[in-house]
Structure formats: structure tokens, C-alpha cells
Amino acid sequence: MSHATDDAHATAAKSIEQKKEAATAIEGAGHESFSGKSVTINRPRADLFAYWRDFTQLPSFMDNVERVEILATDRSHWVVKAPAGKVVEWDAIITEEIDGELIAWASVEGADVTNSGRIEFRDAGERGTIVTATIAYDPPAGFIGKIVAKMFQREPAIQARRDLRRFKQLMETGEVATAARTAQQFAEEKN
Secondary structure, eight states: OOOOOOOOOEEEEHHHHHHHHTTTTSSSSTTEEEEEEEEEESSSSHHHHHHHSSSGGGGTTTTTTEEEEETTTTTEEEEEEEGGEEEEEEEEEEEEEEEEEEEEEEEEEOOSSSEEEEEEEEGGGOOOOEEEEEEEEEEEEEEHHHHHHHHHTOHHHHHHHHHHHOOHHHHHHHOOOOOOHHHHHHHHHHH
């Protein structure tokens, strides 16, 4: 396999043709919003893929994901925080999977937030692995919903960047850095 040399995501392309090509790479390219983010993580591709593929582990670094329940090998149920204290839920199916390289998904009909996307893992030589998340979604309440989500920092494009940064921290250091002390830290200090 060749090594990637560019961390930039296809959504950052200058050419409209390249952006359209990136959009068609995920299910439901007709979604209202489209976002892609990449990060280089100093860990082997296989390790990162294995961690991500166990969807029940995703809440360990995805701030807005409350829980993911595995319903079948290719189907899961997601519970996610939304703006104003709301919670949204959906079932998702895996639409494509290449071991160690790619997981693509799409929400099933009736989802609170219609979405689809893919997570790709590419070798970056001695630097580790380039992890790219591409997400397409239809925000509830359309454009107004997207603005409200941005105000509450719950918009998927914002979250994708933050979640990938937390994934990098977790995979490289074993923990996600926070600015606040947790209840567990307070309990440990008392002992």
C-alpha cells in the first residue's frame, strides 16, 4: 500500500470537481450538509481501525455520543446529545467495510437525524496513520437547526474536528485531556 503524504481532506479541495467526487464517496450525497476532517495519529492503522470498529467504545472520545448499542454485525443504535438538552437517536447500518481501511455507514429510515459517512484509515509512513472522517447529514429543522446546533457547539462539522482530536489523544497517550477535574478525580484526591 502506498503512503499518503497529504492530510488535507477532499472537502478542502480547490476544484469543484474534486469536492463533488468526495461527496459521492459517501452514501446519500444529496444530504444538506457535508463535512470532512482528517488527523494524523502516531499509531498503526490496524490498532486504530480495531478500536473504532467496536462502536461501543466511541463514547470514550466522542463528546456528544451518549451510547452506541450493537444490534447486529452491521447494525447499531446511536443515542446522541443535541442542542438545548435534547437527545436524538437513530439506527445505522454499515454499507461498506474494508478491514483495516474503511467503515461506511448510513442511518436507516426514520432517524431523528438522517446521516451517512465514512471513516478511512491510511498509512502515513513513520508518522502513523491518517484518519479521515466524512459525514453527510440533514440537520433537524434545516438551516435554522444547523445555526442552533452551531450556537450550542453540537454541529457535526465542529464535533468531527473535536472528536478526531480526542481520538488522537486517546490513541497516542491513553487518555483524553480535559480542562476540568472529573468526579473520579475528586474521589481519588479524597483517598
